[in-house]
Amino acid sequence: MGHAVTEQAGSGGLTATEHRLDNGLRLVLSEDHLNPVAAVCLWYDVGSRHEVRGRTGLAHLFEHLMFQGSAQVKGNGHFELIQGAGGSLNGTTSFERTNYFETMPAHQLELALWLEADRMGSLLAALDEESLQNQRDVVKNERRQRYDNIPYGTAFERMTALAYPEGHPYHHIPIGSMADLDAVTLDDARAFFRANYAPDNAVLAVVGDIDPGQVRRWAEKYFGSIPSYDGKVPPRDGTLPDIIGAELRVEIREEVPARALMAAYRLPRDGTRDCDAAELALTVLGDGVASRLYSRLVRRDRTAVTTGVGLLRLAGAPSLGWLDVKASGSAQIPQIEAAVDEELARLRAEAPGAEEMERAQALVEREWLDRLATVAGRADELCRYAVLFGDPQLAFTAVNRVLDITAEEVRAVAAARLRPDNRAVLAYEPVTAKDTVGPVSDRASGADKGDKRDGAGQ
Amino acid sequence: MTDAAVTMDFHPRPAPGSARPWAFPVPERGALASGLTVLRCHRPGQQVASVQICLDMPLDAEPGGLDGVAAIMMSALAEGTSEHTAEEFAAEMERCGATLDATADYPGARVSLEVPVSRLAKALGLLTEALRTPAFPGSEIERLVRNRLDVIPLEMASPGRRAAKQLAQELFPASARLSRPRGGTEDTVPRIDEAAVRAFYQAHVRPATATAVVVGDLSGIDLDAVLASTLGGWTGDAAEPVPIPSAAADDTGRVVIVDRPGAVQTQLLIGRTGPDRHDPVWPALVLGTYCLGGTLTSRLDRVLREEKGYTYGIRAAQRVLRSPAPRTAGQAMGLSVLAISGSVDTASTGPALDDVWKVLRTLAAEGLTEAERDTAVQNLVGVAPLEYERAASVARTLADQVEQHLPDEYQAQLYAHLAETGTAEATAAVIAAFPENRLVTILVGDASHVEAPVKALGIGNVEVVTA
Secondary structure (H helix, E strand, C coil): CCCCCCCCCCCCCCCCEEEECCCCCEEEEEECCCCCEEEEEEEECCCHHHCCCCCCCHHHHHHHHCCCCECCECCCHHHHHHHHCCCEEEEEECCCCEEEEEEEEHHHHHHHHHHHHHHHHHHHHCCCHHHHHHHHHHHHHHHHHHHHCCCCCCHHHHHHHHHCCCCCCCCCCCCCCHHHHHHCCHHHHHHHHHHHCCHHHEEEEEEECCCHHHHHHHHHHHHCCCCCCCCCCCCCCCCCCCCCCCCEEEEEEECCCCCEEEEEEEECCCCCHHHHHHHHHHHHHHCCCCCHHHHHHHHHCCCEEEEEEEEECCCCCCEEEEEEEEECCCCCHHHHHHHHHHHHHHHHHCCCCHHHHHHHHHHHHHHHHHHCCCHHHHHHHHHHHHHHHCCCCHHHHHHHHHHCCCHHHHHHHHHHHCCHHHEEEEEEEECCHHHCCCCHHHHCCCCCCCCCCCCEEC | CHHHCCCCCCCCCCCCCCCCCCCCCCCEEEECCCCCEEEEEECCCCCEEEEEEEECCCHHHCCCCCCCHHHHHHHHCCCCECCCCHHHHHHHHHHCCCEEEEEECCCCEEEEEEEEHHHHHHHHHHHHHHHHCECCCHHHHHHHHHHHHHHHHHHHCCHHHHHHHHHHHHHCCCCCHHHCCCCCCCCCHHHCCHHHHHHHHHHHCCHHHEEEEEEECCCCCCHHHHHHHCHHHCCCCCCCCCCCCCCCCCCCCEEEEEECCCCCEEEEEEEEEECCCCCCCHHHHHHHHHHHHCCCCCHHHHHHCCCCCCEEEEEEEEEEEECCCCCCCCCCCCEEEEEEEEEEEHHHHHHHHHHHHHHHHHHHHHCCCHHHHHHHHHHHHHCHHHHCCCHHHHHHHHHHHHHCCCCCCHHHHHHHHHHHCCHHHHHHHHHHHCCCCCCEEEEEECHHHHHHHHHCCCCCEEEEEEC
């Protein structure tokens, strides 16, 4: 165990301490005794950006294999033991990290630590071909269910592939392609584990009704003997120009229920003041029923049935922000696009007024309060700031940084980034089944609107 | 495996410490002079408050031919008031950092407000305006009607939504409101106008038949004063409860395939009706259904996912459709829908359904094991403090109890009842809930691939309908 730092945090009096085991495992502890619950969250610094050509989807498929047993845990024992102890659990894979989490009744916390340590230290003792084949099929069905078998399901995948060029580590989304999933071998999985699943590549956060001294002793007992690994291959460099340089555009003729216009923009990296300004710009533009796009397209022009925005914060490459408009009735894409462009031009030219800033900041603040309202939410944010920015304490002050952004900064980031030469556009035109070329499965490897923060769950 | 090279020190699995007691919060019940019932619950540390307004307005209250008027009326509450235009109202609410959601469901209607406690008073003032003096501008009603008509095809493109619509249509006679979508159809929605919305509001929205649930960290708030100056200003007359006609469900075992040529997966929805939560069998049903399909290690997923890889996950669950106060003269019995749902790749549709039926037959023949029951109880009871950290989750459960005419202590008692329910009771309940020859199976998928293998299973007549 290493040094401990205590700091009064900015938001709601929450605090955390940091420690490091000799093998490099970082530990973040935060006490909250209001409810008899404790959250365990383990972030491994590995995501889909670490995958290589021909092996997209490996990080996520591997996440599934982490639930298939380890030296002392048979089969689905991880799930069975946690749930049998009254806990809940899951894992998710994103571009820049893979996380595993258990929320437990506080008196069952030690079990979760024991289970996480067992698979971190001994997964390969149990990993076998049968598990790989089975979870490969499960993940392929996850892909079908979440992307390929729903309308507009591959839009996010398509926009990502356009905004990050071929060969870039963020060109593909975490679910991967069917062909690459088919190609994964047991040796790939073993090598992936050895390279990435080591204590010095992870942050463990424990939050809730805990005795920090006891948790440190448990962490030392269960994780302390797991050897560190110095052979990790860093991800390929994600550096890209701030601006795509020209509008990229794909017209998609698919069996979807309505015309749709989506556009993704490269935005400033996570962890920067500009990224917070970009979040507010997107909120002004498209979050909520008083946002500019909703007011314009749904209320006044009545050309849209829904409007939305999304933000994928990324630390190792430009972030991605997107707009999503589903057309109403007979409204045409050019009509909608002209209105969207007018709204974007206005945001680039004039700083939002005080009331609009108040609205955007209040919405973002509520989202933060909601995220920090549970011990699991707090544990995840502490891990995020520890893994991506080296300082978990930043989690407690994140909302203050967003509230500190000025209207002029929002305008400036819009002017710099929300421009036609920095976007990848998808224009959907519905066709009926008989008009489509080829079977649906042949069209499925393109792209979607995924979840803002996570690539996939167990 | 020889290459494992495990070098860590192993320790025996730790035993649990001693549990700190936790109980689902019982709210403080009161009423305002207007007749509005108020349930409040202080949750320390919860900075985002949740307010739920339950209106005793089941969809059975909708006039014939006007399916969807309840949903449009609820949405229209926030589209302008005596003091604010629709756009002003939306902006004021969002400047509180609030989200406002108004929905109409079979058992009742609900307005949900989530807002930081620091701005609760202002948001409650706006919410009161929406309930008390909605303007229902004709142009906004017209917009909501058009929007609803646009949303219907978007919803029906979702395999899960399409399956649910078909199951309701199969289970209930066309005359029953339960057989038809909550938000109305392409036929009924265009008939909804300003006059219909106003009439429906006048008939069904009043404090005397409404309940406000307020949950959050209320330590810095004089809630009585806040309520007096906000919701206290909403007044109205008394009203009788809406009569609920009975609806017989047809659970003759059969299969309906909603054809989606080219679909790479088949959405499964296998269901029938069951009791509501007033029925004493409910805890045993919850327990047995969890063992069948509550999680990844339940019987269905153990085979269909973790052995066969046919699916990302199959779940069994129950959802209450109507729950009138028990033993009220003239009221129908409560109802829930019991269902197994999930999606499987197209080629595995026949084998997956075959496995579902094998799981059900094995369950019927052999029952649940003691260990299965114990794990289920430990999970269902043990996760309660985790599930109810957020104010919103407490508020929604309290509001569900109100809407379903259950006592305030219901959820707290449910945990005690679950803990007392034995393996035999849970077994009997789940077998009775999912009899293999009384299940209506909806498949949304490519009929050209799935019809023949499904017919071969002999689980009932197979009909194909167009999407």
